[in-house]
Amino acid sequence: MFASKRLSKELSKLHDKLPPGITLIKADDFTEWLMDIRVIDSNPLYQDEVYRLKFVFSQTYPIEAPEVVFVKDEDHPIPWHPHVYSNGIICLDLLDRQGWSPVHNVESVCVSLQSMLTSNTKQERPPGDEHFVKHNKQRPKDINFVFHDNQV
Amino acid sequence: MPPGNEYAAEQLKSQGNTHFKNGDYGSAETLYSQAIQKNSKNPLLFTNRANARLKLEKWEEVIDDCLRSVELLKENMKAYFYLAQAQIAINHPNEALSSALMAYDLCTRSAQQTSNAATISALVLKCKKAKWDIRERDRIRRRADLLADLEASLEVTYKKDVSDIESRIEAGDVGKVEGAEEKGERRRDWEKRRDDLRTAFALSDPENLGKREVPDFLVDGITFEIMHDPVVTKNGRSYERATLIEHLKRNPTDPLTREPLTIAELRPNISLKDACTEFMEENKGWVYDCEDGEVDHDTRWAHLSSL
Structure with missing residues (x-):
């Protein structure tokens, strides 16, 4: 109901100023945006790489969470992380039904993902990645992730 | 009223509803009128016809229907809601604002705390803006x-x-x-x-004069708009009532702390409300210059007509 209004306000703020390492790539409408993130601290896992995030908003945003995934193309790999599947699906409490809060926004999600990568040291995929990537047909937010640990 | 008329009226009403849903507002209006001839004591028949007439832009007749409906049922949120829309259409923003506020009040007092609050809240803002526009034009x-x-x-x-x-x-x-x-x-x-x-x-x-920016403390953290009916949570943060209720219906936790929070625990933040009102008065219309155009009116009204 208020998604487009809220997103247009977010957009004007994003044009104004963004935290370091976060770039707005595409926001032509209020259904799908692309954002790029970079890890600022020197973490050898993410050196010199830029990751592309796709945000998909429903009419009920920000009451409901946006769908956020990493997208892979020639210039943008999927970052290594024990909570990021190799198809770009992210398992983060912030983005699921229970963990989302309407006070979050595109920028705060980017910052959270950026810091999730910054603090990671494991060059790993979630357990069962291969099977999940092959068989999953669900939308990311409908997946009932089991959070393996809360430290990462 | 002869027996059977009430039943006949119900039949005509549901036929009218079908036409309304299909976007045939003219036929819907006719059927509601026939239903009213059978039973003139049902306030819903008048509000349904008012809604059809809103679509047909028969503003004066919408107003008549709403007033008759209010005569039959005093606490009549829908009637005041349609009334406000017709009044704003014929350029009577003062009357429209009091009708819209009446609808809002009835809506927040109702047990269901339905999602209509957000819609009516938007209408209240629209009326305030219309009222301000006229004042500004005179000035x-x-x-x-x-x-x-x-x-x-x-x-x-x-x-x-x-x-x-x-x-x-x-x-x-x-x-x-x-x-x-x-x-x-x-x-x-x-x-x-x-x-x-x-x-x-x-x-x-x-x-x-000056930079046009609403201070953060008057802005709802969920919609990013200036608040018109702020409520305060247990941790002292305030949000626009309508949007916070939307969130709590899905997830009864404080948006910031994630502690359990229920609708009953919300309290109006009257001082903040006054501050928002004063800010709007002083800064006049530009506060309202939000993108009304993107809201799909039809879907907004649609869920109301199914009440």
């Missing part, structure tokens, strides 16, 4: 009148000076060259005064 007109009056009197003084000089030239008191110089001076003098006057008016125009 600009008055200003323009005053400016025109002052400019005209400057011009009168200038012309009088010029004709004085001309008569002195004619009488031989001053030479032609000197006279022409004096006239040129008067003219420059007049033009400068006129420009100063225009500058003074331009400077005093609030349009040209």
Whole structure:
């Protein structure tokens, strides 16, 4: 109901100023945006790489969470992380039904993902990645992730 | 009322509803009218017809229907909601605002705390903006009148000076060259005064003042809009009532702390509400300059008609 209004306000703020390492790539409408993130601290896992995030908003945003995934193309790999599947699906409490809060926004999600990568040291995929990537047909937010640990 | 009429009216009403859903508002209106002939005591028949007539832009008739519906049922949120829309359409923003506030009040007091609150809240803002627009138009007109009056009197003084000089030239008191110089001076003098006057008016125009930004403490953290009915949570943060309720219906936790939070625990934040109202009054219309166009009106009304 208020998604487009809220997103247009977010957009004007994003044009104004963004935290370091976060770039707005595409926001032509209020259904799908692309954002790029970079890890600022020197973490050898993410050196010199830029990751592309796709945000998909429903009419009920920000009451409901946006769908956020990493997208892979020639210039943008999927970052290594024990909570990021190799198809770009992210398992983060912030983005699921229970963990989302309407006070979050595109920028705060980017910052959270950026810091999730910054603090990671494991060059790993979630357990069962291969099977999940092959068989999953669900939308990311409908997946009932089991959070393996809360430290990462 | 002969027995069976109430049933007949119900039948006609549901046929009307079907036409309404299909977008055939004219047939819906006719069927509701027939239903009213069978049973003129059902307030819902009047509000349903009002909704159809809203679509048909028969504003005066919408108002009649709403008032008749209110006569039959006093606490009638839908009637006030449609009434406000018709009143705003015929450019009666004061009446529209009181109707919209009435609808909002009934909505927040109702047990269901339905999602209509957000829709009605938007209508309240729209009425406030319409009311402000009219006031602002009058103000600009008055200003323009005053400016025109002052400019005209400057011009009168200038012309009088010029004709004085001309008569002195004619009488031989001053030479032609000197006279022409004096006239040129008067003219420059007049033009400068006129420009100063225009500058003074331009400077005093609030349009040209300050940076237009709503302070963060008046802005709802969920919609990013200035609040009109803020409620405070246990941790002291305030949100717009309608949007926070939307969140709590899905997830009964505080948006910031994630502690359990229920609708019953919310309290109105009256001082903040006053601060928001005052800010809107002082900063006039630009606060409301939000993108109304993107909201799909049809879907917003649609869920109301299914009440």
